[in-house]
Amino acid sequence: MKISQIVAHLRTYCPAFSGRVSAGIDWDAVASSAKLSHPSAYVIAAGDDAGQNDLQNGVRQNITDLFDVVLVLDSTDERGQEAADLLHDLRAELWKALVGWQPGTEYDPVEYGGGSLVYINRARVVYRFSFEAEFQLGRNNKADPPETWHELDLDGLPHLEGVDMAYDFIDPLNDKNLSESGPDGRIEFKTREDLPQ
Numbered sequence: 001m002k003i004s005q006i007v008a009h010l011r012t013y014c015p016a017f018s019g020r021v022s023a024g025i026d027w028d029a030v031a032s033s034a035k036l037s038h039p040s041a042y043v044i045a046a047g048d049d050a051g052q053n054d055l056q057n058g059v060r061q062n063i064t065d066l067f068d069v070v071l072v073l074d075s076t077d078e079r080g081q082e083a084a085d086l087l088h089d090l091r092a093e094l095w096k097a098l099v100g101w102q103p104g105t106e107y108d109p110v111e112y113g114g115g116s117l118v119y120i121n122r123a124r125v126v127y128r129f130s131f132e133a134e135f136q137l138g139r140n141n142k143a144d145p146p147e148t149w150h151e152l153d154l155d156g157l158p159h160l161e162g163v164d165m166a167y168d169f170i171d172p173l174n175d176k177n178l179s180e181s182g183p184d185g186r187i188e189f190k191t192r193e194d195l196p197q
């Protein structure tokens with residue numbers, strides 16, 4: 001999912017950060033360039049998990065996009081007691097903003113995945129909260145644009161205009177000179193079924 005949408009959403013619905021929300025693809029890269037005042041939040045693209053294909057004649061998978069919201073807080077003590085209380089309040093604000101929100105029409109609502117301490121020292125506390133949202137890879141409607149190679153390949157085929165059928169009977173019309181029980185390799189009759197376009 002596009003993390004810029006999550007950043008915009010958090011800036012709107014998490015007033016505790018006063019707009020101090022940014023993003024990146026890796027925490028180490030973000031940490032070295034993080035210049036926002038605290039408390040601040042950084043949205044990190046954490047990856048995705050793919051389920052198994054659930055079709056026999058196509059491709060359709062459930063994909064779970066994962067993202068972290070990393071909070072950076074000032075700390076007045078090495079134990080982080082005050083920061084822990086503030087984290088409790090900020091977590092509730094994140095839940096209110098994100099859990100149940102749909103980042104796009106293709107996504108299921110966002111779910112909370114848990115949290116953990118990243119770093120603490122005398123000056124600051126860094127804490128990570130994980131979230132996820134699932135979507136389906138593979139379209140449900142042929143009118144939608146293709147999402148997989150299989151769909152793109154099928155879209156390139158010509159339309160099925162009709163079906164030609166040739167009948168070779170097993171019994172009783174088989175030629176006993178050609179085969180005792182049929183089919184004898186001789187086509188008894190042919191038909192064509194034209195399909196409406």
